[in-house]
Amino acid sequence: MKEKNEITRAAGVMGLATGLSRVFGLVRDVVVARLFGAGFGADAFFMAFTIPNLLRRFFAEGSLTAAFVPTFSSVHHTQGADEGRRVANICWTLLLLVMAAVTLFGIWASPWIVRAIGYGFSAVPGKLELTSFLNRLMFPYIFFVSLLALATGILNVLGHYFWPSVSVVLLNLSMIVSGYFLADYFDAPVTALAIGVLIGGFLQLAVQFPVLKRHGVRFRLDFNFRHPAVLKVVRLMLPGLLGVAIYQINIVVTRLLASFLPEGSVSYLYFGQRLFEFPQGIFVVSLAQAVLPAMSRQVAAGDQAGFKDSLRFALVLIGLITLPATVGLVLCSLPVYSLFFMHGAFGYEDVWQSSLVLAAYAPGLLFVGISRVVVPSFYAMNDTRTPVWVSFWTLLVNAGLGLLLMKPFQHVGLALALTLASVFNCAVLLFLLRKRLGTLGLKHVAISMSRVIPGTLLMAAFVYAVVQGGNWNVAGSFWYKVMLLAVAVTGGGGIFSAGCIMMRVPEAKQASRFIRRKLGWVS
Numbered sequence: 001m002k003e004k005n006e007i008t009r010a011a012g013v014m015g016l017a018t019g020l021s022r023v024f025g026l027v028r029d030v031v032v033a034r035l036f037g038a039g040f041g042a043d044a045f046f047m048a049f050t051i052p053n054l055l056r057r058f059f060a061e062g063s064l065t066a067a068f069v070p071t072f073s074s075v076h077h078t079q080g081a082d083e084g085r086r087v088a089n090i091c092w093t094l095l096l097l098v099m100a101a102v103t104l105f106g107i108w109a110s111p112w113i114v115r116a117i118g119y120g121f122s123a124v125p126g127k128l129e130l131t132s133f134l135n136r137l138m139f140p141y142i143f144f145v146s147l148l149a150l151a152t153g154i155l156n157v158l159g160h161y162f163w164p165s166v167s168v169v170l171l172n173l174s175m176i177v178s179g180y181f182l183a184d185y186f187d188a189p190v191t192a193l194a195i196g197v198l199i200g201g202f203l204q205l206a207v208q209f210p211v212l213k214r215h216g217v218r219f220r221l222d223f224n225f226r227h228p229a230v231l232k233v234v235r236l237m238l239p240g241l242l243g244v245a246i247y248q249i250n251i252v253v254t255r256l257l258a259s260f261l262p263e264g265s266v267s268y269l270y271f272g273q274r275l276f277e278f279p280q281g282i283f284v285v286s287l288a289q290a291v292l293p294a295m296s297r298q299v300a301a302g303d304q305a306g307f308k309d310s311l312r313f314a315l316v317l318i319g320l321i322t323l324p325a326t327v328g329l330v331l332c333s334l335p336v337y338s339l340f341f342m343h344g345a346f347g348y349e350d351v352w353q354s355s356l357v358l359a360a361y362a363p364g365l366l367f368v369g370i371s372r373v374v375v376p377s378f379y380a381m382n383d384t385r386t387p388v389w390v391s392f393w394t395l396l397v398n399a400g401l402g403l404l405l406m407k408p409f410q411h412v413g414l415a416l417a418l419t420l421a422s423v424f425n426c427a428v429l430l431f432l433l434r435k436r437l438g439t440l441g442l443k444h445v446a447i448s449m450s451r452v453i454p455g456t457l458l459m460a461a462f463v464y465a466v467v468q469g470g471n472w473n474v475a476g477s478f479w480y481k482v483m484l485l486a487v488a489v490t491g492g493g494g495i496f497s498a499g500c501i502m503m504r505v506p507e508a509k510q511a512s513r514f515i516r517r518k519l520g521w522v523s
Contacts, residue, residue, distance in 0.1 A: 021168040021169045031179050035344065037267075044121070048134035048135035052135070067237035068233050075087050106135075174199040178196030319449045329359070329361075330358075338472035341354070348473055364423070374426070386432055390425060393424075398420075455499020456499070463491075466492075467485075470484045
């Protein structure tokens with residue numbers, strides 16, 4: 001129960017912070033859509049941002065966190081805070097050197113990198129050149145956010161979650177301000193967004209230092225790279241890098257294929273993925289981050305029963321949250337894009353195409369959520385190799401399905417391919433985890449999920465009926481559309497909650513408190 005409470009508390013704090021950042025992220029995307037639409041400049045920016053953003057997840061959010069957090073946690077709790085700070089300093093020094101080299105190489109090699117991931121742009125005069133320029137301008141972003149990931153890992157182990165999670169708000173604000181006030185100063189107005197990315201990355205890292213200082217962490221250069229704990233981090237991180245790289249290559253493959261499709265396809269995929277990531281970022285990612293430290297402690301203590309219990313608890317929460325979210329994304333995709341995005345350079349055709357992409361992505365939310373919880377289970381057991389192989393085969397599945405579906409369904413087919421690949425990834429991970437640990441008690445999870453279905457169906461019927469009252473293909477009637485969406489979301493949520501209570505879903509109470517923590521309604 002103590003671990004469950006800790007997971008819920010940590011996930012709640014991170015969820016609240018991440019929720020704020022996602023709201024500002026939505027505002028940012030609305031601004032980008034209104035100012036730049038879904039054409040030449042927007043396609044170039046989103047493609048250019050692919051590489052720095054990929055490397056952020058490649059080095060920062062994925063393998064670095066998965067390797068560093070369990071190791072630092074073990075040293076901090078078994079050898080003391082002083083030794084923990086020493087390990088942190090060595091890792092900081094090593095990461096500083098590696099990321100400086102990666103950044104300089106990326107700036108130099110930008111033209112070749114961009115041509116490799118966006119070759120289809122070469123058919124449009126000037127589009128590939130603009131993409132390369134923007135990529136080169138934004139590349140130092142990866143330097144800042146990789147160091148941020150290390151600082152975040154340290155603070156999470158020390159029990160501080162809010163500021164590391166909310167700092168991305170600064171990135172969104174920087175892009176918004178830059179887009180509005182700097183665009184007119186450049187021949188290619190979208191350059192202002194790239195400058196906003198660079199400033200935002202620096203600010204995200206800078207605001208962590210006062211918090212680290214309060215916890216007694218002051219980074220110093222330490223070149224003792226042979227320290228056993230640091231060697232362990234590197235040993236765990238290397239296969240993890242490959243695993244995260246393969247996962248992110250899925251996105252690169254999708255955008256590479258999209259570059260051969262009509263103009264705007266890259267932008268449609270971006271906007272669709274952004275709203276898909278909204279519930280994923282608030283609920284799924286924060287829960288996965290909260291599970292890893294708890295599972296790591298249970299593995300270190302040899303508590304396999306507690307480990308499985310934490311896993312089941314997290315899986316049920318994922319299901320309770322992602323199932324209604326999936327239905328909501330599908331039914332409200334057109335209304336949301338119409339309400340928030342259909343202004344300025346972003347017309348109804350852009351709204352319609354983006355909503356189709358979101359509807360194709362949405363069914364993958366449950367499977368991505370399960371994978372996000374299962375992968376840390378392997379990491380907690382110091383196994384970063386198994387997810388690598390699963391990711392590799394998932395990449396092949398995604399690429400094959402993308403080639404198969406892009407011709408008949410264009411960019412929507414690419415989104416659907418990624419969803420089907422997520423189903424494959426989830427199924428294989430669960431199979432391998434069960435093979436390694438024996439019975440996981442997934443029958444309990446399945447029973448809880450079956451009890452959710454009636455409430456989900458009733459919610460779907462209600463939401464569908466409500467959104468039919470809006471004229472979503474034309475701009476205007478803002479407050480009426482806001483009211484319709486508010487009724488659909490709150491009413492649908494209430495119906496779903498009532499359905500869970502009536503069906504006596506065991507974890508409904510914990511899930512309710514979990515969500516309210518994220519929304520800041522309870523402490």
